[in-house]
Amino acid sequence: MRHLLTVCVVLLLPAALAFAQSVPIEVLVLVASREPATGLDPAIHSLVRELQRDFAYTNYRLVETHRGQVSPERPWRTAIAGGPDLSVVLIKADQRRVELKITTTGVDTRVGLSRGGSPILLGGPPHQGGVLIIAISAR
């Protein structure tokens, strides 16, 4: 029994430690267009209110929500709205902030974010008569 416990611990510990070093991220994918405004998803209410001050788009739709874990050894990848690929890699992290390397079609960037704070937004790729806006935040 003790040997079984030891084997389980030895096998699972590296994976558990690697997982513990990872940072949860959330990616919201919006499509902004000039179509008439429709009901707004509560998940993006404050974000859209802010964007409406500076952008001329009238309609914002939340089309996808992704959640994942990023770590230095394990990049997080997904396809955004069936189109461009998005890759997020954790450069460094502490209790308050993270630094991420974000790669998507057309751009490669490195950003610093507060955990649980404002997202970084990537926008511009045309999609379904509007443009994609990708909001990436770290927990």
Place this chain on the structure above:
Amino acid sequence: MAKDCRQGQSLNAYVDGELKTTQAYRLEEHLRACGECRLELESLQKLQGLLRQGLQEHRVPAPLWPGVRARIEQGHPPGLLTSWIRQIWEAGWERPRRSFAHAVLAALFLLSIVYLLWESPAGRPPAETLSVGPGAGEVVVEALEPEPGFRAMVLTTSEQGLKVIWVVTREDL
């Protein structure tokens, strides 16, 4: 043992009293005619006598039995959990270093699990996780490298100061 005699194979069973009456009778008939098997039988009987003598010498002293029997009848066998805890406890005293290493590994493993459960985003609605506002933390764009054929720029929203990286193709410009 009488190697060349088939009846010799039954001698052990005969000595142990395991042969049926007809088999024993047949063997005794054979023994009367087979000197080799008679010698083998004698040696087996001597060996059996020695074994019985030895067993009697190492038998548990009679005065102990009533106490042992009473404890068996009155007591209950230890449960699985109790015996497992006892094993760990005894092992801890026997091999303290190894037990300490096991305890450290187990503690690290449990701490990792607790950390993961604590940090798990599952179950939280998106509306509560996306913080937008001046107090929500500064976003810093450390580097920005557009791919060939693309242009990228960083916009800052006027109210809350959100950073927006806007990417367009050169044809769109």
